[in-house]
Structures are given as structure tokens and as C-alpha cells.
Amino acid sequence: xxxxxxxxxxxxxxxxxxxxxAFSPVDGIVYSASDVKxxxxxxxxxxxxxxxxxxxxxxxxxxxxxxxxxxxxPRVGVQAVTSNPDKCIYLMLDINLTWPGFxxxxxxxxxxxxxxxxxxxEDENDExxxxxxxxxxxxxxxxxxxxxxxxxxxxxxxxECQSLNPDPGAVSEDEDYxxxxxxxxxxxxxxxxxQLDDEDKFADAEE
Numbered sequence: 001x002x003x004x005x006x007x008x009x010x011x012x013x014x015x016x017x018x019x020x021x022a023f024s025p026v027d028g029i030v031y032s033a034s035d036v037k038x039x040x041x042x043x044x045x046x047x048x049x050x051x052x053x054x055x056x057x058x059x060x061x062x063x064x065x066x067x068x069x070x071x072x073x074p075r076v077g078v079q080a081v082t083s084n085p086d087k088c089i090y091l092m093l094d095i096n097l098t099w100p101g102f103x104x105x106x107x108x109x110x111x112x113x114x115x116x117x118x119x120x121x122e123d124e125n126d127e128x129x130x131x132x133x134x135x136x137x138x139x140x141x142x143x144x145x146x147x148x149x150x151x152x153x154x155x156x157x158x159x160e161c162q163s164l165n166p167d168p169g170a171v172s173e174d175e176d177y178x179x180x181x182x183x184x185x186x187x188x189x190x191x192x193x194x195q196l197d198d199e200d201k202f203a204d205a206e207e
Contacts, residue, residue: 028055031157088144
């Protein structure tokens with residue numbers, strides 16, 4: 001099976017979703033769970049597979065279909081625990097995802113939960129391999145492990161992984177704020193120096 005890489009721009013960096021053969025990562029593993037169901041948009045991905053959360057990516061791998069998908073954390077815009085209809089993990093990916101043979105993209109990704117759904121409609125004009133990462137390029141995804149307890153464990157591990165991959169935009173905003181604060185302090189110092197110079201001038205004039 002040939003690997004497919006889906007490139008898309010995420011703020012100041014390029015993130016890559018990789019689709020390929022089934023595999024189990026060996027490095028940087030934070031959490032793993034077996035028998036995890038996946039739903040993307042309106043399509044339930046069958047059968048179940050193994051979920052691996054690593055320091056860099058979320059990986060779902062299905063040995064039975066010899067296929068896997070690896071999603072870098074910068075592509076995960078939203079993550080939450082939901083109970084619609086059963087307790088599971090909800091994700092919003094910052095890309096219009098296409099997974100040949102599993103999920104062919106959508107016009108609107110607005111399905112709910114892991115209930116019964118269609119196979120999704122294929123857009124013949126959308127190759128699905130590239131995206132500009134705009135607000136309209138979104139894909140909803142759900143992960144449902146065998147037990148509700150594992151949902152909480154997955155969510156906790158996801159938060160840990162996200163903390164290792166901070167939003168570069170947030171870092172940039174913090175840097176801009178610090179630079180602005182330094183500029184303001186510099187202006188205050190200049191005003192103080194100007195005031196001292198003026199006081200010296202007044203003292204010289206009185207003498």
C-alpha cells in the first residue's frame with residue numbers, strides 16, 4: 001500500500017497527515033488503546049483498530065485492513081469528551097480530510113456521535129491531498145474505545161500531547177505582547193530621562 005501524505009498549512013508551519021499501512025509506533029508513545037472505533041464525518045470506519053497517542057501524532061491503525069492514519073497534533077483544532085450517543089472523544093481536524101477506501105471527504109461534516117451513518121458523499125473535484133487550512137477546511141472525527149473509563153484516559157493523554165505541541169500562533173502573540181510591553185517601558189524611561197534633563201536645565205537657569 002502506497003503512503004499518502006496530505007499537506008496543509010497551519011499558521012506558521014506545515015503539518016502533514018499520513019495515510020499508509022498498519023503499524024505500531026515505537027518512539028514517543030504516551031498512550032495506547034486497542035479495539036477503538038472511529039467515525040469520520042458521517043462514515044463509520046470498520047472494523048476497530050489500535051489507537052496510539054505519541055508526542056507528535058495521533059495514530060489509528062487497523063491490522064485487519066492493513067491501513068493507518070497519522071495525524072500530527074497541530075492539525076487537531078478541537079478535542080473534547082462527548083456523550084452523543086455514547087461516551088467518546090470528539091475531534092475537529094483543521095483539514096478537509098480524504099482517506100481513499102475509508103472516507104471520501106464531505107460537503108459538510110456535521111454528523112454526531114458514533115451512531116449509524118452513511119458512507120459519505122464523494123466530491124469528484126476534490127482530490128483531498130492538499131488544503132490551505134482555511135476555516136472551511138474542517139473534518140469532524142470521533143474515537144470510541146471499549147469502555148467509558150478509557151475515554152477519560154485518552155482525553156488526559158491527549159492534553160499531555162497537546163502541551164508538548166503548543167500553538168505557534170499563541171507563542172507569537174505572547175512574543176508580540178512582551179515586545180509591546182518592552183516598548184512601553186522604554187518610552188517611560190525616555191520620559192523620565194527627559195524630565196530629569198528638564199529639571200537640570202531649570203536648576204542651571206536658577207543658578
